[in-house]
Amino acid sequence: MSAITNPAAPLAELAWRELLNQHTEGLPAAFAAGQVSAYVGFDPTASSLHVGNLIPIMGLVHLQRAGHRPIALVGGGTGMIGDPSGRSSERNLQDLETIAANAEAIRLQLAKFLDFDGPSAAKLVNNLDWLGGIGLIEFLRDTGKHFSVNYMMAKDSVKSRLENGISYTEFTYMLLQAYDYLELHRREGVSLQMGGSDQWGNITAGLELIRKSQGTEAHALTFPLITNADGTKFGKSTGGGSVWLDPQRTSPYQFYQFWMGADDRDVSKYLRYYTLLSQEEIMALDEAVRSDPGKRAAQRALASDVTARVHSSEAARVAQEVSALLFERADPQALSDAALAALRNEIPFAAYVPPAEGAPDAGVDVFECLVQLGIAASRGAAKRLLEQGGISVNGTKLGAADKVIGEDRLLRGRYLLIKKGQREFGLVHVP
Incomplete structure (x- = not known):
């Protein structure tokens, strides 16, 4: 990764890609001052990430491309509790062995997106490394004392659960996430946490903890929550299930088809969100949607780019081949061995x-x-x-x-x- 040439680039890049929801006031100055270390947390309650996780992943990618340092945190410790944000009911708790296996699977998936060499090398961390050894009395004394119950009750992730009830376990999640930010601030010099817009309350709790315990400034940045043009939740297949990054759970062909199925009203913003295509390339594809939507050139570009990044260029090529056969009357005689092997899993x-x-x-x-x-x-x-x-x-x-x-x-x-x-x-x- 080359040296920083435009340190403020992440904000400008995220803004034109419509990925910038809100950020703390001092963040532009922090970027302008030099390299920023920033982190995003990923919940290991499943053995794979899904397409809903791609927004924060791409946020880390854009950060690194601008010369800053991304850190991906796998929540091996907090995953044993579960974040109440965006949920209406308690999560099922999982055992330590399951969480550890999930964390390792997620680590391998994240490694496909980030560069782990050079002056802005990414780093993967697991918060079980510090949460696993902390004692309850120590945690309450050193961290809990900085937060009033009134402060915690005012956060959206808690308020939204009060009517149906929230356990003390999930109520304390905010404090654990704040402690993660503090630990990364101490260990890695992290001064920015990023996440979905529903994470703003949890992230700003971390800012408070760093300010009160360290007397230093830290920052927050959130991405918009994504919905489809018809109002449905983004990231669900036509059958209603999640679209996973694990090829054993969602095959590369099914993954490719998910993106091919993007509505003309959505495909332009998805190109901005999920690819690294330039403004000029995306504007040309926008025009193709307007002038000749039947060719679905934008959907093809989107599906090919994201499938290649998540799976491989060869997997994307095979998915294209299978798709052309099933939907575009391509000649079966031209099918490759790889496409025939993939077909075995997609049709009777x-x-x-x-x-x-x-x-x-x-x-x-x-x-x-x-x-x-x-x-x-x-x-x-x-x-x-x-x-x-x-x-x-x-x-x-x-x-x-x-x-x-x-x-x-x-x-x-x-x-x-x-x-x-x-x-x-x-x-x-x-x-």
Whole structure:
């Protein structure tokens, strides 16, 4: 990372990308004075981050690109309690082993975004390192004395829970997060904490603790909470589940499709939020949305960029290939081995088993393939589909007489890609 050439750049960059919600008054001067160390906390209550975490991650990325120093905190200690911000009910508490495994998985995901070498090298820390050994009496004496109950009750994260009740455990989360900020201020010289707009109360509690216990100034910056143009919560798949960064929980293809599905009203701001494309590139894609929305050029750029960053360039390429096949009538004959392997997890798949009776001497029984995939309920139903001209195999429409496919027509010598109508697919592997 090169030396700082424009120390105030993070604020200007975040502002034009519409990622700047609010910040403390003295932050511009702090940036102008030299390198700032800033941190964001991540909650390890799941084994993966999700797309909702990408905003603060990109905040750290922009900070580092301007020459400042990002620190990602994995809450191995606070994760055992859970942040009440933005929640209406108590979290389920998890054991230490689960939290530790989740923290390690998240650490590996964060490492894909940040540079850990050079003068602005990022650092990953776990607050269990200091919270795990602190005693209750010590904590109450040295930290709790700085906060009145009235001060804590006035915070939104607490007020929003008063009607339904909040446990003492979650009530104290604010103090633990404030203590994290103080520890990082002491250990790493951190003078800025960033987070979602719902974190403002927790972050400013940390400012108070640093001011009262150290007599020094620290800062806060928050990002906007993201919603879709239709008012729904950002980060949910079409089925309503979270879109995870872990490829075992959300495949690269599904991840790619999530971004391809961005509404034309949203795609412009998502390009600003989640990519590092320049203003000029994004403005050109904005114009493409207005002039020719059917080509979905902006969605393609968004999906390719974010998928490559989270998974890999190869994963993004394969996702594009699979997407082109399923939605754009791409030629199945051109499918790569990697795309065929990915398809096995995205559409109905069957390992071909010849029928017990009446099996052809050579070739693959199409009726049996349709039944094994669940595309047809019976061989009779399969026969009717062929007679109606509703079935294609490897890009070629079949007729009533096409009951057997020769092995010379298999994709890569071992696959049949079967298509019913315009959108229903199935893949058969022939041993």
